[in-house]
Amino acid sequence: MARRDEPVILRLYCAAVLAFLSLPIVVAVGVAFGSDKIARFPPAALSLRWFGVALSNPTFVTALGNSVVLATLTTLLTIVIGLPAAMALVRHRLPAQGALETFLLSPLSLPGVLFGVAMLFFLGASGFGLAGWGILAAHVVIAVPYVLRTTLAVYRGLDRGLEETAGVLGASPWQTFWHVTLPLLRPGLVAGGLFAFLTSFDNVPVSIFLTTARTTTLPVTIMSYLVNQDFDPIVGAISAVQVALVLGLLVLLDRIYGIGQITSLGGQ
């Protein structure tokens, strides 16, 4: 956020970076509001026609639904796995603690394509095949580090005395978790969960190896559409829907928790 006493040059620099980041999205989304059959920016005449076309295309709609369900399940599972993992790493002395933490965070540094191929071979060789939970498992693996990292950062900064004092005051371990630990870890969980959702929601390199026509996700569908056809307003429209969903999620979280609180944790 620009403060009034910020030097002009810094403000210009920030504006340039923001423009660089957002203009491509503005173009892709803007195209969807045209009435022409050919993608053009700025559109010659405004129309919502292509939204109608995109949202009545069963391929896109199925993919969108899959992506939402997949990202939601991924988020829930990463929290269910990441929270206890963070608690164990911070509050308990485990054998090979450092190695364990590095291992859990390692998917961050693994190239997506490599992991996608590896998962494909694994699912094939083990006879599990490309069932829906295969891609869910893959997304959970690549998303867990985000929840783990933010939760670890918050938990490590938390005074252990809070949980101890709760215990002395008569709270059982479960009550302490529910009334003290969990509320204080919530910023980390929400931030990590948000990253997990977004990671799953726009993943291509892993999903592309593991989806079938039935389990395909929106980014994969858009990509194969672009490979087979040209960029046209239908892609713009469905992209706009995707962006709107993400923005809606961010606004919702901002209302509940305040985005400042969430983003400040991402960098720790």
Place this chain on the structure above:
Amino acid sequence: MSTAVGRSKMADVELRAIAKRYGAVQAVADLDLRVEPGQFVSLLGPSGCGKTTTLRIIAGLVRPDAGQVIIGGRVMNDVPVHHRGLGLVAQNYALFPHMTVMENVTFGLRMRNAAPADIARRAGEALEMVRLTGLQDRYPRQLSGGQQQRVALARCLLVEPAVLLLDEPLGALDKKLREAMQVELKSLQRQVGITAIFVTHDQEEALTLSDRIAVMHQGRIQQVGAPHDIYERPRTRFVAEFIGVCNFLEGEVVGRQPGAVMIRTDGGALVAVGADAHGAPAEGVKVVVAVRPEKLVVGAPGTSHSPALPARVEAVVYVGTAVHYHLRAATGERLIAYRQNDAAAPVALAPGAEVVVSWPATAARLLPDVSG
């Protein structure tokens, strides 16, 4: 006052042969301590001597390697923290940052599923008691240090703990507030009649607040006693040195008189120390003579009763209410003497003055020499 918070279980606490080791560090060693019901006992000692560890063992946050923790006649070693029924105020207060003052204060009762009406009434009384009425909807970060401290105290008292454990609760406050809170804490403890164990490394604080003081050193209790007992009759050189300021003269027992022992200091001076009939060391034993600076009498040569050490004034430090004389005995020992700055005897001595130093035999203490 006989409010709900005013009730207390007044348990006694007994530690038997407690030991705790962290790697190579023996944090607590063979520690015995008895705290009578309703007493205010301080654990006093330098940093790292095991005070916090001892307190955490009582609370159940640390499991001792050996020994027993007995509270209200019940062995607590295998009783989990949340079933011990204690109260703890930590140095940083450990207030729950996501709860209001009211939610913090009522935490213990809510965890016990007390009736809401009961919780509200008792919380109101507790807040009044620590003078926080009106602040119940604030969050901890919106309170001053002293207010936070009182919230932590109210939060403890509301669960009517058998024992109140305080780990340097005043350490984070500035001197003025600290002294005000000392008075407040003591009167609150007396009013509630609760057993309190108070950890501090501040000897003045311990002397002011405590019914009894346990002086700790390297994981062991060196001496337990009432404040004046600890000050007037220290049993070891460490205790004499840690509580207040003390002069030490090392020497050897050379003879006995009725009610006193004659000591030849290493520098060659002959001094007498009052000694009880029993326990006076035999001739030839190495000992340390300890005398408080305010017990020394500094006078012009030839004016004093024996035994007297000839000495020279090396420095005079004026501190307002008193004058401190830094002295060097003719036999080499360094001494410090305090002289009250009263109207009858204004500051007279200057650096370089030749004097004699003496003291009533009963004002000196004979301590075992542990260095040799």
